[in-house]
Amino acid sequence: MDDGELVDVGDVTLFVRQLGERRRDKPSLVVLHGGPDVGHSYLLPGFEPLAGDHHVVLFDFRGLGRSSRNLPAEALQPEYVIEDARRLIDKLELGQVDLLGFSTGGRAAVQFVDKHPNHVRRLVMASTSVYSSADNEPYLENWEEYQRRRRAEEAQNWALRNSTIFVWDLDLAPAYLKLLDGLDEGDWSYERALDGRMHPWFTGNPEEILRTSGKPILILHGEKDMGFPVQLAQRLHAAVPNSDLATIENAAHMCHFEKTDIWSQHIRTFLNCA
Numbered sequence: 134m135d136d137g138e139l140v141d142v143g144d145v146t147l148f149v150r151q152l153g154e155r156r157r158d159k160p161s162l163v164v165l166h167g168g169p170d171v172g173h174s175y176l177l178p179g180f181e182p183l184a185g186d187h188h189v190v191l192f193d194f195r196g197l198g199r200s201s202r203n204l205p206a207e208a209l210q211p212e213y214v215i216e217d218a219r220r221l222i223d224k225l226e227l228g229q230v231d232l233l234g235f236s237t238g239g240r241a242a243v244q245f246v247d248k249h250p251n252h253v254r255r256l257v258m259a260s261t262s263v264y265s266s267a268d269n270e271p272y273l274e275n276w277e278e279y280q281r282r283r284r285a286e287e288a289q290n291w292a293l294r295n296s297t298i299f300v301w302d303l304d305l306a307p308a309y310l311k312l313l314d315g316l317d318e319g320d321w322s323y324e325r326a327l328d329g330r331m332h333p334w335f336t337g338n339p340e341e342i343l344r345t346s347g348k349p350i351l352i353l354h355g356e357k358d359m360g361f362p363v364q365l366a367q368r369l370h371a372a373v374p375n376s377d378l379a380t381i382e383n384a385a386h387m388c389h390f391e392k393t394d395i396w397s398q399h400i401r402t403f404l405n406c407a
Contacts, residue, residue, distance in 0.1 A: 139199070140192075142220040144208075148172065148199035149192040149221065153184035160254050161188040161227045162404065165218060165245070167236025167260075171316040172198020176235060178312070179389025182397040187404065190230075192221060197319035209321050211334045215245050222252055231404055233257040236360065236386070240334035247335065247342045256346075257400060258376075259353045260386050262361035263339035263369060272362035279359045301357040301385035309390055340372040350376040351403040353396065355388035377403065 137150040150173070155161065164180065166173040172193035180189045193200040195217055196209045218241075222230055232253045234242030239261025246253050262268070273279050282297045294313055296306040325331045335342070343350060350373060354366035363380055370378035379399045384391040 137199070140221060140224060142217055142224055145195045145201035145204070145213075145217060147192045147195070147201075147217060147221055149190065149225075150177075152180055152189040152191070153187050155188045156186075159187060159404065160229055160231050161190055161225075162231045162233060162400075163218065163222060163227070164189065164191045165214075165232070165234045165238030165241045166191065166194065167238050168319075169194050169197055169214075169237060169321040170318050171313070172200070172319070174198070174316060175312055175387075176389060178393050179396050182393060183401060186401070190221075190225065190227070192218075194319075194321075196321055198316070202320055204320060206322075206325065206330075209325075210332045211241060211244070212332060215241055215248060218245060219249050219252060229254050231255045231257070233259055233400070234261055235259045235389075236261050237334065239263070240339075243339045243342055244335035246346050246348060247337060250346055250348075253346075253348055255351070255404060255406075256343075256348045257351045257353060257403065258366075258369070259400075260355060260358060260361065260388060262365040263335070263343075264365050268365060269362060272364050273359070276359070276362075282359070298359045299386040300391055301355070301383055302391055305391055309387060312390065340369065343369075343373045344375065347375060349403075349406065351399065352376050352378045353388075353399055354378070354380050355384035355386060355391070356380045356382050357385045358388070360386040379403075 139146045140149045173191040194214050195201050232242055239258045286293050296310040300306045300309045352366050352370050354363050370376050381388045381392050389396045
């Protein structure tokens with residue numbers, strides 16, 4: 134596995150990991166991770182299987198992981214992450230890419246497609262939602278298993294780091310928690326998001342942006358996602374005719390970790406479409 138490198142994209146340095154070899158017959162797949170709380174490493178189990186036949190580029194957002202840290206608060210805004218991604222694509226001379234946004238990264242991907250449509254061939258929206266947190270609540274309020282797991286996390290003062298919520302198979306929760314070992318919480322502040330100081334990840338109507346982009350879109354979602362309930366993925370699919378929806382049974386938010394082979398095969402099949 135690539136040990137990664139630091140890439141200067143202007144005012145920040147990004148920690149970048151490239152999996153697989155560049156290919157003349159396929160665009161590179163650029164990944165926007167979630168959070169923003171830790172870097173991209175927790176996503177590696179889902180992308181390593183793709184490295185045999187795709188070139189995959191992952192990077193830590195500014196203020197996270199091994200990318201530039203201790204930046205002023207005003208530099209930690211979503212629009213800078215999106216421009217960092219664009220500059221990285223240009224710096225690595227990737228040309229037109231396939232783009233995958235995971236969780237919060239899916240929201241960033243919407244803005245990226247809106248701002249830089251010529252950079253993107255195909256789009257994967259993985260374990261994400263373009264809707265507000267208020268749209269989650271009706272599905273989570275009456276979901277007994279979610280409420281039970283949330284109470285257990287609270288009882289542990291969130292020391293389990295959502296491992297019993299983000300992973301459906303509780304036998305896998307300790308392994309997922311171990312995957313997070315050593316990944317420190319970065320410089321982004323949830324308090325700034327809650328009090329309105331953080332800018333939105335996208336502007337405009339996300340459904341309209343994705344419809345009018347004309348990009349083929351794969352919506353890839355765990356059936357038991359407790360972060361963004363699957364009903365929201367179904368809603369987006371219904372609103373965006375140029376999308377395909379793939380749901381993975383008995384998998385939650387981190388379905389790339391729980392069902393690695395199924396998850397990666399869905400992506401492979403979609404990217405290989407003519």
